[in-house]
Amino acid sequence: MTATSPAPEDILRLAHAVVRADGNALLIDQDNASTGQWMPVADAVASGSAFTVEIKRALVALDLDTPELIGIGDTIRQTFTMPTLLVGSGRNQHLYIFAGHHRDAVVQRVREMGIPAGAVRRAIRPPLSPHRLGMPVRLIEPSTVEEALEVLGAPEEPTYLPDWVIDLIEHGDTTGRFSGNRSNMAITIASAMKRANMTLPQFQAVMGNRTNLGASKAHELEDRGMDVDTWIVRTWDRAEVSGFDxxxxxxxxxxxxxxxxxxxxxxxxxxxxxxxxxxxxxxxxxxxxxxxxxxxxxxxxxxxxxxxxxxxxxxxxxxxxxxxxxxxxxxxxxxxxxGSITTALDTRGDGNRCGHYAPPPTITSGIIRCSVTARDSESPEVRCGWRCPAPMVR
Structure with a gap:
């Protein structure tokens, strides 16, 4: 196997270690734009084309596309105690950090070290997957597939919202558990979504859906002309990072x-x-x-x-x-x-520009609203809303 022609089975194993649970692959063209073609990861690997996936929650992926950022990446690798994988991708480098349950804190730290928001990627080409221009790809450190897989960790298993949470979102507090405290009802929803590895943009979409009675506090604030967006982020901050403990x-x-x-x-x-x-x-x-x-x-x-x-x-x-x-x-x-005190306000600029992701339909029925347009999903850098238009492929 050469640096420019990795074995397809190795690409597939690495992609499965990177992609979020139940995730698919999105093909990208030579201009780094979405082709709109969604498919299972295995089919994307078999196609031989460049593709991107949304990474699992436990990983932080950095796109180091300048000498300055590559230098900061070297400092991160030398100073962080967490496992890291450095990948060569054409003239650039990709750095993967296995953060476990501490992703938000790691993102905050790398931002403080000089990594810009746009370089912290939610979606990225998996290690050794084809470059869009056919340029060389390689594992730098560690340099073997088996060692890289150890850094990336096991594939992420799918986690779904339980029925009682979906009922709370859709119908509100029908049992009187929250004694009329709609803010704490929203916090409980946010905590459940975090346990299901869902994101702040998805919570924002839930709170913005006018049919969700569990989001009635957000609707009231919006109707009163108050800063509902900041309230939603603060609510997400108050929820448990890894679930209620x-x-x-x-x-x-x-x-x-x-x-x-x-x-x-x-x-x-x-x-x-x-x-x-x-x-x-x-x-x-x-x-x-x-x-x-x-x-x-x-x-x-x-x-x-x-x-x-x-x-x-x-x-x-x-x-x-x-x-x-x-x-x-x-x-x-x-x-x-x-508990952790890392906040979404500190980390919400980590590569997601549109703020609205649509989850797999198996998770939520109609509780999450996607407001991203086709134009957004065809962004040249595939940064914004790229998973919204596509159904999950089984």
Missing amino acids: PGVISRTRAKVLSAPWQGRAGKTDKAVMIALCDLATTHATTTPTFGVRRIAEVAQLGTEKTVRRALARLTEDGWLHRIPASSSGLADGYRLQG
């Missing part, structure tokens, strides 16, 4: 109960922390988002001012991480420490 709450509660709370202020702070743990457990989130009046009621404290002071002290002392409300009239979120 009740262990975070139990560990926090144990620390609260064993801590030496001193004086009247200490007793108040302890009551507020226990109240937040109770609210977090009830609403399945480690970022409870409630007004100070509700917290005061659960903590059995007299005034909202007392709760505000306690929240400020607890945030300063490291018990909580405050996520400010997107606009006046909405409640701040307070993440129990032990």
